[in-house]
Amino acid sequence: MGKLLFKIKGWAWILTAVWSVVILVSYFWNSHQVQSLLLDQARTELRANFFKDQTFRLWATKHGGVYVPVTETQKPDPYVEFLPERDIVTSSGKTLTLINPALMVRQFNELAKSKFGAEGHISGIKPLNPINTADEWEFKSFDMFKRGAKEFTEVTSMNNEPYLRLIRPMHMAAPCLKCHAQQGFTVGDLAGGVSVSVPLTPIERLREMRMITLGAGHTFIWVLGLTGIGIARRQIITRVEEREQIFDSLQENEARTRAIVSSSLDAIITADANGIITGWNEQASTIFGWSEQDTLGEVLSNLIVPERLREAHNHGLQRAAASSQVHELNRRVEVVGLNRDGQEFPVELSITTFYIDGEIAFTAFIRDISDRKAAEEKIERDYASQQLIASVLETSLQPAPFEQRLEQILHQLLATSWLNLQGKGAVYLVNDSGDTLEMATQSGMPAKTVEKCATVPLGVCLCGQAAATGEVIYKACVDDDHHRIDSGSEQHGHYCLPIKSSDRLLGILTLYLDHDHQRSEEEIQLLSTISHTIGGMIQRNEAEQSLLHNAYHDDLTGLPNRLLFMDRLAQAMARHERNQDYKFAVLFLDLDRFKVINDSLGHSFGDKLLVKVAKRLESCSRPTDTVARLGGDEFTMLIEGPESELDISRVTSRIHSELRNPIDLIGHEIFAPCSIGIAFGNSDYKEPEEILRDADTAMYRAKSESSIQTVFFDEAMHTSALSRLTMETDLRRAFENQELSVHYQPIVAAATGEIEGFEALARWQRSDGSMVSPVEFIPVAEETGLINELGMWVLHQACKHTKQWREAHPKFKDLYISVNLSGKQLLQADLFNCIETILLGVGFDPSCLRLEITESTLMADTTANNNLLTKFRDRGYRFYIDDFGTGYSSLSYLHSFPFEALKIDRSFVLNLDQGSEHIDMVETIVAIAHNFGMEVIAEGVETEAHLKQLRDLGCERLQGYLFSRPLPPEAVSELLANPEKIAIKQTD
Structure with a gap:
């Protein structure tokens, strides 16, 4: 194939060269033809102009000239003034002058040149008018005429432009002697010549355009021919390559077929119509164990078909040979094969037919499917x-x-x-x-x-x-x-x-x-x-x-939890619903001092205590009763079948008796008294939560009454609880409706009566104008957690107003504000940051703020409270201890806290006129404060007698209705503008 392709490519190059030569010859021949045609065209045009000029000259010579009017452009010819009739005057007085034939021809030629570009010229050997003097080319032609030439044509240059020129001789005729006889001419003498010149520049341009067109056309035909040669070459090569590929493919397919047959995973066996083996590949040897030499010429069924199946196999083969149809033809069937060792195994069989010399033959494709099976x-x-x-x-x-x-x-x-x-x-x-x-x-x-x-x-x-x-x-x-x-x-x-x-x-x-x-x-x-x-x-x-x-029992104590207790309580209510004689009661228990024990000894001791308490409570119950832990230090008991309150009282007595006994916790003797609330089941309860709620309410009543440890629930308690819930709802709404405000009660110097500060007090006026006492809503706020929001709001308002008063009244530039802190607020983890944020936002100096804390609040967690107050003091805050004498504080604890002043509760001040023992009490409080380096502020000063006694006892500051009730912010501004409204008698 390589040689053939080389020859094809060689002939293609030869054909390309021949075609290129043909195109070049055609181009040059056509170029010559174009040149010749254009020159012939120029000569034709030249002769046409010449004969036209010659005809006109002959006409003019025949008539001897023409008279024309004398004008600015047509003057009399000075070269023929010797003629007697050069100028004539008409009868009308118009002067006419003679134009001789030579002048007429010259003017005619000038007009033809300006209009058509051709130039004609009469040149004489002895011209009358110098303008008719012959040029060098014309003189050269005169010599040729003298030697007998009749015409001379040549391409020459005029004014640096190519021209084709034609000249013929001019001989004297008789009419010409009229003007030229004086020069010695006779008829027939060579007088000069008449020439015509045609410019060749337009013809050259035309030739160039035709040559460009001719070149472009020949180039296109050349390229078109080369393209055809290339396409023909490619087609011939493609056909040759295709034939070669088909030939190679056939050889490759033949080799592949041989390879497939020899390496096929299937045994490929060919046999003639009589079942004689004619072909046997390697895989057949692998599957059946017979070599190709062992099988060729042997009967197929005798080697690979089990004996019990050979008759059927041979019969099917004969039927197929006779009818050219095989049952297994072109589809795979599963049959049983036989190997050389006589073992049967499953095989997959497919048979196809082919013909050799007109005789049918078979090809069997057999695959061992033992592994697949x-x-x-x-x-x-x-x-x-x-x-x-x-x-x-x-x-x-x-x-x-x-x-x-x-x-x-x-x-x-x-x-x-x-x-x-x-x-x-x-x-x-x-x-x-x-x-x-x-x-x-x-x-x-x-x-x-x-x-x-x-x-x-x-x-x-x-x-x-x-x-x-x-x-x-x-x-x-x-x-x-x-x-x-x-x-x-x-x-x-x-x-x-x-x-x-x-x-x-x-x-x-x-x-x-x-x-x-x-x-x-x-x-x-x-x-x-x-x-x-x-x-x-x-x-x-x-x-x-x-x-x-675990879902129904407490992890710590193992007692039933709230979920199981509520389930059993629901079952008790259902039994009571079915049988009104069935009775039950719920006990709600809460340890009285668990928080103190937990905080002082740690949570691990608290957990151990709860486990001990749980065991004692179980010992006080019957097998039919349920003791459960709801969480924290809260326990419940479901007493089933009590006959009366007396039965319940016996149970509560046993509980109180057990818990009064000391509990040993790793060397510590702990007492864990509890408060118990009791609610009897009845048909009025619809949900278990309702009876548990009432028992909880009774427990809180028992906890609030220090002398009573067990309380049975009654409807008055429920009414009180509902009242607290209503109060909570109204208080939340009061925030939204802006019903809360801050009033300020002056704190005055006992000695001078001057206002030194104010105490900020929260006030609540409902939208209907009625007032709600702080004694009612402050405990609710503390119980629900609203006290934190309320306290921060009061602090912000107090600081903002005090800053405004200090700036508006320079006389009171040292005015301070006193704000109460609740015990719940002290438990706030971010209390310090909250107060700092408020003061920074208002721009208020911490040294002008007094924070009041009740002594009972301090006892909840003395260590934590002391650390917190110390942190405030280091920042510049000052503290008062409020309502002193109403709690159970220890003087040692009091000494350790950073208080600046002590406020005597108004209950002591109001009793000053009730006897000396009350005066002695206040005197003792004042002495304690002074011994600890603290000042004393007395609250509740309402009479002049109170004023005198408190002065005598050494109180530094006073606060009460005697000076002013709590005032709204606008009234405080008026008071600071007129401080004389607060009058204190200076008594001895």
Whole structure:
């Protein structure tokens, strides 16, 4: 193919060269033709102009000239003035002058030149007018005329432009002698010549355009020819290459066919119509064990078809040869083959026919499918196993009872056909002690066996041995390891598989096998998976039971929790609904001093205390009663069947008696008294929460009454609770409706009566104009947590107003503001940051703020409170201790807190006129304050007698109605503008 392609390419180059030469020859020949044609055209035009000029000259000579009027442009010819009649005058007086033939021809030529570009010229040997003097080319032509030339034509240059010129001789005629006789001419003498010149520049331009067109056309034809040569070359090469590829493909296909046949995974065997083998590939040797030399010429059926099938095979072959149809033709069928060793195995067969010399022949494609069949069987077993595992897993996750699920799983396992089980088996679970197996479920086992094997100690019989070793035990038949076998039992084998979870033995799965059953790892793997699934189900059941217990019991004490208590309370209410004679009561208990114990000894001691209390409460209850822990230090008891309040009182007495006894907590003797609220069940209650709520309400009443530890609920308590709830709702709405405001009560110097500061007091005026006492809404705010929001709002308003007053009244530039802090606010983790943010936002100096704290608040957590107050003091804040004398503070604690002043509660001030013992009390408080370096502020000063006594006792500042009631901000501005409104008598 390479040589042929080389020849084709060579001929293509030769053809290209020949075509290029042809185009070049054509181009140059056509160029010459164009040049010749244009010159002929120029000569034709030249002669036409010449004959035109010659005709005109002859006409003018014949007539001897023409008279024309004398004008500015046409003057008389001075060269013919010698003529007697050069100028004539007409009868009308117009002067006419003669234009001789030579002048007429010259003017005619000038006009033709200006209009058409051709030049004509008369040149004389002896011209009358110098303008007719011959040029160099014309003189050269005169010599030629003298030698007998009749015409001279030549391309020459005029004014640096190419021209084609034609000249012919001019001889004297008789009429010409009129003007030229005087020069000595006679008729027939050579007088000169007449020439015509045609410019060649336009013709050259035309030639160039035609040459460009000619070049472009020849180039296009040349390129077109080359393109055709290239396309023809490519087509010829393509056809040659295609033929070569087809040839190579045929060779490759033939080689591939030979390779496929020799290396095919199928045995490829060819045979003639009589079943004689004519072809045998390598794979056929591999599959059947016969070599190609052993088989060629042999009968096919005798080598690879089992003897029992040969007759049918030969009959089918004969029928196919006769009818040219084969039953297995062009489709694969599964049949049985025979190898050289006489072993039968499954094969896949496909037969095709072909003809050799008109005789039918057969090609058999045979594939050994033993591995595929084995794989399919394994896939079927795996599928069945996966279905079994999925079914067992699904059953294990069903919400059915545990025993029912366990029995269903055993039935599913025993129904698996390929395991060859006898349909007998059992599941054992390890008992709580961990040394015995207990039969949880069984299927198909004889009654005697079930009775003997109901419990199996670890290590006894096959099940006990599997439990003791934790290993799978397999037995193909009954042997001495069967300790509990019945004498009449059928022969069988055993699988005993441990049921484990995280290496913890949960039970045993035992299955009966056919006698002499052959074990397999596939079976072991499946059964182990099933036992593992059962183990997961057992473990989940244990976890569910544990979760169920945890869901209904308290983690710390083990008592029923709120959920279980409410459930049992609901059951008691349902019983009462069905039977009105059935009675029950709910006790709500709360430890009185648990927070103190928890904070002082730590949470671990608190937890131990709760555990001890729980046990004592259980000891005070009956088996039918329910003791529960709701959370924290709150416990409840459901007393069922009490006859009267007396029965309940006996129970509460036992509880108080038990909790009065000291509880030993790692060397600490703890007393844990409690407050108990009691609510009796009745038909008015619709929900368990309602009766629990009323018992809780009664408990809070008992806690608020220091002398009473047990309170039975009545409707008045419910009314009070509803009132508190209403108050909370109204208070929240008061924030939204801006019904709250801050009033300010002056704090004056006892000695001078000057205003030194104000105490900020929250006030609530409803939208209807009615006032709500702080005694009513402040406790509710503290109980609900609203006190934090209320306190920060009061602080912001107080600081803002005080800053405005200090700036508006320079006389009171040192004015300070006193704001109360609730005990709930002290528990606020970010209290310091909140107050700092407010003061920074207002631009208020901390040294002008006094924070008032009650002494009972301080006792809640002395260490934490002291740290917090110290942090405030370091920042510049000052503290007052409020309502001193009403709490139970320790003087040692009082000494450790950073207080600047002490405020005497108004209850002491109001009793000053009731006797000396009250005066002594106030005097003692003042002395304590002064001993601790604190000033004293007396609240509730309402009379002049109070004023005098407090001055005498040494109080530095006073506050009360005697000076002013709490005022709104605008009234304070007016008061500071007129401070004389506060009048204090200066008494001795």
